[in-house]
Amino acid sequence: MATVLPHQVLGDSALSGAASSHFKIVESYARFFARPEVRLRFLNKTLALQAERSARMEEALGRWAFLRKYGLFEKILDFSLYALIFQEVSHLLPSDSGGKRGLLGLHKQAPLSSRIFFRCYQFRRQLYVVSALLLLAFGFAAYRGAVWSVARANDYLAGRYKSVERIYSAGKDARAAGLAEHLPSYQPEKVWLVEQGDGFERYSNGARILNTFETSNRPRRYLVYKPGAAEAEGQPQSAPVGIVYHTSESVLLPFVADNSGSIESRSKNLLGYIRDKKSYNYVIDRFGQIYRVVRDEDAAFHAGNSVWSDGRAVYAGLNESFLGVCFETKADVAEGGEQLTEAQVLAGRLLTQVLRSRYQIDDANCTVHGLVSVNPSNARIAFHHDWARGFPFEALGLSDKYAVAPASVAELGFGYDPELVSLLGGRMWPGVAAGEEAFARRAEGQGTKPEELRGRMQKVYRERMEAQRAVLRAEKFEERDSSTAEADPES
Helix, strand or coil, X not given: CCXXXXXXXXXXXXXXXXXXXXXXXXXXXXXXXXXXXXXXXXXXXHHHHHHHHHHHHHHHHCCCHHHHHCCHHHHHHHHHHHHHHHHHHHHHHHHCXXXXXXHCCHHHHCCHHHHHHHHHHHCHHHHHHHHHHHHHHHHHHHHHHHHHHHHHHHHHHHHHHHHHHHHHHHHHHHHHHHHHHHCCCCCHHXXXXXXXXXXXXXXXXXXXXXXXXXXXXXXXXXXXECCCCCCECCCCECCCCEEEEEECCCCCCCCCHHHHHHHHHHHHHHHHHHHHHCCCCEEECCCCCEEECECCCXXXXXXXXXXXXXXXCEEECHHHHEEEEEECCCCCCCCCCCCCCHHHHHHHHHHHHHHHHHHCCCHHHEEEHHHHEEECCCCEECCCCXXXXXXXXXXXXXCCHHHCCCHHHHCCCCECCHHHHHHCCCCCCHHHHHHHHHHHHHHHHCCCCHHHHHHHHHHHHHHHHHHHHHHHHHCCCCCCCHHHHHHCCCC
């Protein structure tokens, strides 16, 4: 049979450079069929299918000029042609046994590209399986890589967070520890009043106390108890015996230069409020200025239901017996928020020296509100939790009271709830555990159960507070401590 011509398949008008090239490619594969009729069928059908596919591709892709500009359209047509060739070879090869033998020599006569295309098509199913397996392997590897990367990233970020947290915590403590390391130790005989002028006092250690907001309140009168005793020892006292440090818990502006005027204005508003409520004896604002509010000889309403012991004596209701010093700050114990400026730390140290020197206050009686505050209605400690952690004792020249067993736990058996533990970051300060052990030993030594001893000692606390109120009534002082009234239903 004669070989078919291009125009017999595509028509003269359709004949082009691409069609002629495709004809030659198809014709080169047609000669491997031994039987002429099979060869002609392969040639005609393949070229006809390619002509139809070319028309469809021209309609779909012809509008993309860049495909022709970079020769991509012709390459797509070539790939399409080879796909058709392999498709028709697969269909016709079984019908031509002679062709099988002829195609075995394909590698010797056909171009390298043709041989590669044919072998790929011939083993396409195996290639599909291999490709699928490779895709799965790649996907699994990518997944494992992503998991590994995320884990490493989490480890890295966690390490960075802990590092930053350590640096931040160390920074706050280092600010205190660093000051404590370089500042001189406390020596009472070195602190004295140097100058007293209109609205201020100046002391030998550099402290400057402003009294422009000073006011009076009821005179101090308090009872002193021996540990474990229900009856007071001796006569009521009037000289302050300790210091309780507080936070104002007021709203704070960012401590930056642009806010200086607003910060100063808020401090003045705070001082006016504290003066009206007679809340504290001293206030240290954010710029480190020390203000006396309630006079030293008068009680301020700063501690409410509270108890503390220096090991020799026990004090209940610390409004009367302890001076209240408030830092203008917010002790956000849950989130480690801003606490003290450097100026406040320095001012707090200087004021502490002045007060300890003036009243011979023992270090053991310099503590914080969170460690002395109690709620007798449910026998819980830290009813108010300002400075329940994070107070810079060392920077103020004081020993660490977080390590001391508080009288509320060691002597009276007060407890705490999970909410407080969570608020403090998951664990109580060390002195609480020491206090619990001391209370358990006391119960064992008395041959009683801790619950029974706890009930008796909480009754002792209420009797002490009632005795304190009786002293005030006897002196015709009116109890006006709102925080006591809130915490103690019997007040």
